[in-house]
Amino acid sequence: MRFFVLAVALFLSSSVFAQFTPQSVSMPKPAYPASQAGTQGHARISLKIHNDGTVSDVKALNATQPVFGDAAVAAAQQWRFKPWDVSADQPAVVEAQNDMIFTPTQPSKESVQLTFTQTTYQSCSALNEEVSQFRRDHPTRPLIDMKSFAITRVAVMFPALSGKKDYTEGLSKADELEKALPEIVQKCQANPKAAYADYLPRSTKLYL
Incomplete structure (x- = not known):
């Protein structure tokens, strides 16, 4: 069975740096939990993006099912972004949130x-x-x-x-x-x- 997982655009948590958005290099989608076959779900995560392109402190803020939160966190831990130079407008660490929507497709x-x-x-x-x-x-x-x-x-x-x-x-x-x-x-x-x-x-x- 195939599933679509929509990763909604990053929401920056700090308004001070709202004009700076890290550029994604790789954002693997989470695996759809097999135990939730036929169920649409949602998860929101928070994470910190570092200027070397890595992420840390990935957490599930809420989810319709715990397994959706686990899947979202596991995927986000693999995300990578384009490194940037630290400046007054580009902080060393950016806090962000992301919504993921899990939608099952019709199996053949x-x-x-x-x-x-x-x-x-x-x-x-x-x-x-x-x-x-x-x-x-x-x-x-x-x-x-x-x-x-x-x-x-x-x-x-x-x-x-x-x-x-x-x-x-x-x-x-x-x-x-x-x-x-x-x-x-x-x-x-x-x-x-x-x-x-x-x-x-x-x-x-x-x-x-």
């Missing part, structure tokens, strides 16, 4: 189905390795943020996103999937030769 049925099939029919042993790595890299994040589970959630939501089924029903099925994840992980760990799809909730399989 073919791309969703292909990725979903590749994901769900993987072996439990492969899923177990992914879970272990995910826990090491992201010990506090929910299981639904793991790639395989996030892809499954997108597939569950697709009928609703494409207008073929009720959106509220899609959200309900996605919630059922998320609640079932600990049990799915437990069963896969006990039966590594089985397939991940074997342990999806029956209601999820029927819905798909």
Whole structure:
């Protein structure tokens, strides 16, 4: 699934230097959080831009969901600007804010189905390795943020996103999937030769 992320122009925090705007060199867009499939969101960040072109103190001021704030901060930490000479009109550090709007686009049925099939029919042993790595890299994040589970959630939501089924029903099925994840992980760990799809909730399989 593809997503558009709009990074709105920088808003300088200090009116004293409002006439000076650092020139961007690289402003990577944030990755759309997979756990928020089908959800439009917003995040506002603050940051300091230094005259050598680097940034620091990137913080999320507010966000419709914490994951949108995290994604915005992670992207902004990679931003770089054209260095400038410090002068009376060009300070060594400029404080700024930025708004980012996360808007999901319509996924194609073919791309969703292909990725979903590749994901769900993987072996439990492969899923177990992914879970272990995910826990090491992201010990506090929910299981639904793991790639395989996030892809499954997108597939569950697709009928609703494409207008073929009720959106509220899609959200309900996605919630059922998320609640079932600990049990799915437990069963896969006990039966590594089985397939991940074997342990999806029956209601999820029927819905798909």
